Amino acid sequence: MKDILIITNYFPPETGAASNRIFHLAEGLQKYNFKVSVITPLPNYPKGKVLEGYRGRFKHTSTENNITISRLWIYASNSKNKLLRLIAMLSYSFSLIWFFAWNKIPKTVIIQSPPLLVAFTSVFFLRSKTRKTIVNVSDLWPLAGLELGAFKKNFSYKLLEKIEHFNYRHANLVLGQSEEILTYIKSLYPKKETFLYRNYPDFSTPLPNAEIHNAEKIKMVYAGLLGVAQGVLKLCEKLDYSKVQFHIYGAGAEQNAIESLIKNQPDLDIVYHGEVTRQLLHQVLPEYDMTIIPLLNRIYGSVPSKIFEFARLGIPMLYFGGGEGETIIKKHGLGWVAEASNYEDLNTVISKLDTSKLQSKNRIRIQETAFENFGFSNQLIQFIKLL
Template sequence: MKEILIITSYFPPEIGAASNRIFHLAEGLKERNFKVSVITPLPNYPTGKIFTPYRGKFRHTSDEKGMTIHRLWIYATVSKNKVIRLLAMLSYSLSLILYFLFHKIPTTVIVQSPPLLVAFTCCTFLRSKKRKLILNVSDLWPLAGLELGALKKNFSYRVLERIEHLNYKKANLILGQSEEILTHIKILFPNKETFLYRNYPDFGIPAISPPIETAPGKIKMVYAGLLGIAQGILRLCQELDYEHIELHIYGSGAEQVNIENYIEAHPELPISYHGEVTREVLHQVLLKYDLGIIPLRNRIYGSVPSKIFEYARIGLPMLYFGGGEGESIVTKYQIGWAAKSGDYNDLNKTLSNLKKSSLNEDFREHIKASATRHFDFNKQLDTLVQRL
């Protein structure tokens, strides 16, 4: 049985695409006869507070579904202060170094990036130990930060860019979640071995059931996920034309309070906030709706939201509002519609042209069939395993 270690900054019971993606990778490798161990911080995302069962602990090790999970200390925070966020990353990097010094490390290690500094710590320390390093790149940081407006092109940016390039250089194999990520890496390192590893989900497909009618004739549109700056859900609430739709929101994040306040201040608008539910419950809840919306406030090079593949698997028609490669996937496989990134007039025009009758069971079955053919988690992982 081959041993493999996965190092990540997000893992269940934390919520979100990042933790789900790494969990499915770990579980999939275990099912393919790998002895899997995971190193991750004590769970704290997205609240920035260590979850109650883990508080007061410097480290926690457990066996979960046949995998060994090592949870290490981190200075947890959701502060927007760059110095405090840097301190949080340094704290986890320090915990990793201490772990590396006193524990045996498998010869094959998968490292999640970003965060860049955490990936740099792993790549630098473990490369010197002659481990096979596989860098799993989910976002092109710092470029994504620049496009989101979180970073400026200054000295700090150039330092982060240098760290990014060193991480690529040290990795033996780089996994990228989009073609744009792999193109970016190949420009920098033409001979680097890469592999397209999409964020395909792996869960049982629920049976399709007709949406529940609450406002006859209106399309019941749902957003489910992080309520962060990148998603721009508050702006979406403000800009939508509600003549033909109602909007339902699930999730949590930095904009949550502002969204709740906006809904309270505008009771005339058909917007409902339903809080946060588990992923398993969410898959059932989504079936009540006609249409899922996948927005990005700005087009982010390299980003392909995992919601595309998750919604496709359950057969939920989708409206993509983020541009780039994600838009190409939605239109290529005919699993929904796309509006021009950042253009709310085009978004409303697209919605006004949609007919509730077109979001029927036949179209949902088409979406599920397309997902089965083109977004196969197990087929993708079987191909990856041959490279490990």
């Protein structure tokens, strides 16, 4: 049995795409006879507060599904203040250094990036001729931050670029969630070994519901992080509600603003359901006619994992983010596409929706497409061959 360590900032009971991705990877490797251990902070995402039951601890160790999970101390914060966010990342980095100093580290290590500083700490202290370090890149940071307006091209940005390049240069293998990520890394290091590792889900699903749409308005749902990058608040403000009723599930930085908008403008046909478990979400999502996957701005390298999860549930999608995600929607006929950041085009697409595409026949086709093209097990088997 081969030992393997996964270092990540996100892991259940935290919610979100990153947490789900790493959990499925750990569970999948364990099923293929790897002895898996995970290092992660005390759970605090996305609220920026350590969850009850873990507070007041420096370290919490547990074994779940034969996976050893070490949860380390972090100064938890989701503040918009860059200094506090930096302190939070540094605190986890210091906890990692302490862990590395007192524990035996396996010869194969998978490191999640971003956050860059956490990945840098792991790569810097664990790089060795006898150890295989694998960097799993989910976003091109700091480039994504620049496109979101979080950074300017100054000294700090250049420093982050140097850290990013160090991580890629010293990794034995780089995993990327999109073709764009791998193209970018190959442009920096043409000889670097890379592997496309999509965020494919791994859960059992029933057949899609029978005839869904029979109301005057289309029931459109968003489920996920209510963060700045997703732009759900602006979406609420810009949608034309003459044809749709908008349902929202999730939590994040924009939650309070969205709740205030609904309270102050009751004429907007929006229903906010709060945050629910992923298991419950999978039960309620098929009840909706369609889902929307928005990004405030087109982000190079970004492919929202919701595409693969919703396809597996057989839910038609309206994609509003551009880039590689748009290409996947079009290629596999998963729904509709509106021009990124163009709310006039978004409303036009909604006004012209063919409601026959919301019915069970098309939903079953979408689910079959997901089973055929977005297979978690096949991807994992190919990845294991590289370990």
